[in-house]
Amino acid sequence: MKKSDANPMQRAHEAPRCTAKSKRTGLPCKSPAVRGWKVCRMHGALGGARFGAYNANWRHGGRSAEAVAIRLLSNAIAREANSFVAATDDD
Numbered sequence: 001m002k003k004s005d006a007n008p009m010q011r012a013h014e015a016p017r018c019t020a021k022s023k024r025t026g027l028p029c030k031s032p033a034v035r036g037w038k039v040c041r042m043h044g045a046l047g048g049a050r051f052g053a054y055n056a057n058w059r060h061g062g063r064s065a066e067a068v069a070i071r072l073l074s075n076a077i078a079r080e081a082n083s084f085v086a087a088t089d090d091d
């Protein structure tokens with residue numbers, strides 16, 4: 001019988017640890033990681049919140065990761081086209 005079998009608090013200390021690194025000390029955080037995550041609640045682990053349109057705070061999707069990526073790409077294409085036009089414009 002392991003020591004942890006007798007004492008539930010001992011089992012809690014065996015929980016997976018946060019892998020985030022402190023920006024002050026450079027040492028690992030070592031707080032208990034949130035279930036299903038590699039980081040603790042202070043280092044970006046979300047609770048049970050659902051992503052995307054399934055989230056209760058979802059509005060229209062205009063700020064979703066996909067929409068932002070599309071916007072960035074189309075802006076980059078437009079910028080490239082404008083610089084091409086400016087470079088070939090002789091007037």
Ligand SMILES: [Zn+2]
Nearest residue numbers: 018029040043
């Ligand atoms: Zn942490």
